[in-house]
Amino acid sequence: MKIIIHSLLLSLLSIQFVMATTKNDVKQTQHLQLDDPKAISQGKILYEQACAACHSRDLGGAFGFNLKDGEWIHGSEPQQVVQNIKKGFSSAGMPGFDSMFSTKEIKSMVAYIFSKREGFNNLSFKLYQMKDANDRVISSDKLIKSGRLANNLADFQLPEVQHYIIEFEGNFYTPKNEPTRAWVQWGANTNITFEIDGEVVERDNRFGEWFPTWPFKQGKQQLKITYRSADDKPHMKNLTLIVTNDDMGIKLFPVSTRAKAIMLGKKLELKATSQPIVQRVKTMNLPTYSIAVGFPQKINFAFNTRHCSVVGLWQGDMLNIGPNIAGRGEDASLPLGEWIFHFPSSLQLQQEQPSQCQYLGYHLVAGTPEFLYKIDDAEYHLLVSANNNKTIDFHYTAVDLANSSLQFKLPKAENLLWTSPHGKVTDEYLHVTSDAFGKFIISAQYQ
């Protein structure tokens, strides 16, 4: 279900943005293809500036509804969505945008929104009553119910008979830029088949018998799911069916109604507002033993207690820790912004000989952690400050190492400029000299 909600604050931001785009002299055109890469790219910029605060940067919904799932109450056709953005829903807090954005701009937003489409569209189902648990033959005389599912979620609780086969079929959208899989939770003995564009997809048990998956194609495809109840007990028939990334590390979106209820718990966003946030949690792309720190300036870093190094830097809000909390918390938390670099790239002191890192802990200094550690018996302190969402300063103290030369290996990252008032950059290295108190600063500026 989605209507687009906008707050007054966002409206003000949007007005500012319109002024900016007017300067860019964007020409209006009446015709726009949904798959036009330029339009999608333009729409992404507009969306993130005007819509993301209410509908979330990933379109997954916040104050406003999820914009990438299959549930639409004001029409799912692109032109209907264009009109909805133009006219708004004042009763729900969303103004019309027709006076703020050109038709072309709004269409580009719609192109971007549709490019992020996930899950079923035009989903229908057919329910067959079978003679017994072993009956596997579908025939038209066994068809007892059929219809459309407006929310585009497979509802495995529809059947009210004991022995049945239910088919769900419709257009299905997966991310265009990454491989994904269907996963049936606790599905080792589930009698289910997946057909994509008319071809049966083999069950893939690479993650174990109890974690069966079926790989998808990328982008739009025709998907048919067939489930036979057989001898399954009632609680086993309501399937949790989720699309994951290729290594199952990230649960992307639900396919069934039960999965949707579970996925709702997988969103709990940590955002630094007035002061930094420290959170130690399993995080995607960060090695074990990492501690994440998020700044209100919308920049974040991670310090690793086993490497004694900075192992990640990302812009935007901090983390969605929902995946690490929902259920048993198996999944990694997800950075909400964009990576600047992450492990194995890291900011690390280089030693001539293999060194021993000993993490000691941290103190909070005005809410910011100062990490304490030893490398080869020399004690170091690291306090990090953020100036804005592009510049961050690493304040080091090398205890008992006044006026000493040190070398750091710099992480590989595009558009990231490393500087230091206490040294100079050479290729991938930074050579610094600590001051009389053992202190030195390393700065990173994202271009």
Next chain:
Amino acid sequence: MTTKSALSFAASLLLMTTQGFAQQAPTDTYKPDGYRMVTIETPANVQFHIAGLDSDANGVIYAATRLGEVWTLKDNQWHKFAEGLHEPTGLLVDDDGSILVAQKPELTRLRDTDADGVADSYLLFTSGWDFHDNYHEYNFGPVKDQMGNYFGTLNLSHNNPGAFSLGTMGSAGGYRGFAYKVDKKGRFQPYAWGLRSPAGIGANSNGEVFITDNQGDWVPTSKLHLLQAGKFYGHPVSLIDVEGFNKDNIPTLSLDELATMSEKPVAWIPHIEVANSPGNPAWDTSAGKFGPFAGQMFISDQTQSNIFRVILDKVNGQYQGAVINFMNHFQSGNIRLNFDQHGQLWVGQTADGWGSQGGKPFGLQKVVWDGTNPFELLNIELTTKGFKLTFTEALDPNSVSVDSIAAQHWHYHYSGKYGSPKMDLAAIAVSKVLLSKDGKSIDIELPLTADKVIQIDFPGLRDGKGRSVSVDKVYYTLNQLITDK
């Protein structure tokens, strides 16, 4: 109990026995007279999954949540003390007022150095084990002995493809499935091994450390152990970190070899009937503020949302003992217990991911006693011919007869399968019941077989006021018979 009703009771027990006596949770509410549970309101809009719980000398409650926060409760006011921790599942208020918290990757000492009520020092105390970001790799504890040493336990992993496994739980190394000891200076020592999911650890006033482990592979039913250095507690996966064992030779060990290596539990905890996922032991050290069970061990269960008592018996110099249900129908999964200075029993709760009989996902409750002496089984001890059962009140002599007592025994099958049914379940005849002079105890005689769990049912007993007990069955783990008397 009349002869007729006693016979009927015995007949129904026999019927259940011959039918296999399926393991099932008690359907009734059990609660001793004089006890009630109080629900504590937790902070609004906070997922308050408590997995670490302790109190200080002033009665301030400290709760660590699975979201990584530490909160204090003082004068009915909640205050956030610390945050950002990695799913802590244990907390100890140390003697110096600092807080030791068991994060998954480390034990951390929290201090409020500027006395503003918020921790500002998060110093590592020890991290001598390896953590691999697997959700099941919990770190339970710490508890402290009289010498100032700390102890904790480390869960095995689950669904970790990189781990060594014999089917279900696994270890990627780094002392998973171990109990550990840390001295005052933070020096880590692998202490004992063979653990699966040892969610409960506690130290009594003598400094003895007891641990619980959850039913599953290589754990036929949940159990309570006395923690001792260098001992093996049954789950073979942890042997991967023990000298002389490796991933090639561990799978070749026979069941008999492993069983011989394994320590016997102090008490088997019958699955579902008493517990599925026991938490930490807590001792009533209130010297009567909590009623007649002073000195006894209490353990909670996450799945059954109940609390049970453990009655220890020292036989031939070694602990064995009995479990008996205490209270049920708590609101969520009871994972942590703590007695405060007032003799109130605090119950920290979380159910997310596993579910519990109590439907709420998390919470905090406490059990308080109003001074009414309940009529319950107080103690059970092994005798040369049977058991001596002592009650909190004198018994009505008319309710005491051979027919008013029924007993059965069984054992469990140790294997890699997930849990065990009751093996060779059989009724055993009570041949004699003798009431003591003070009327509070009965000596019962029945055939005794070592390495059995003996269940004794006594629903027909009444006290002088005509009261019946709220819990009418006790489960005694008979590792050995008396040999030194």
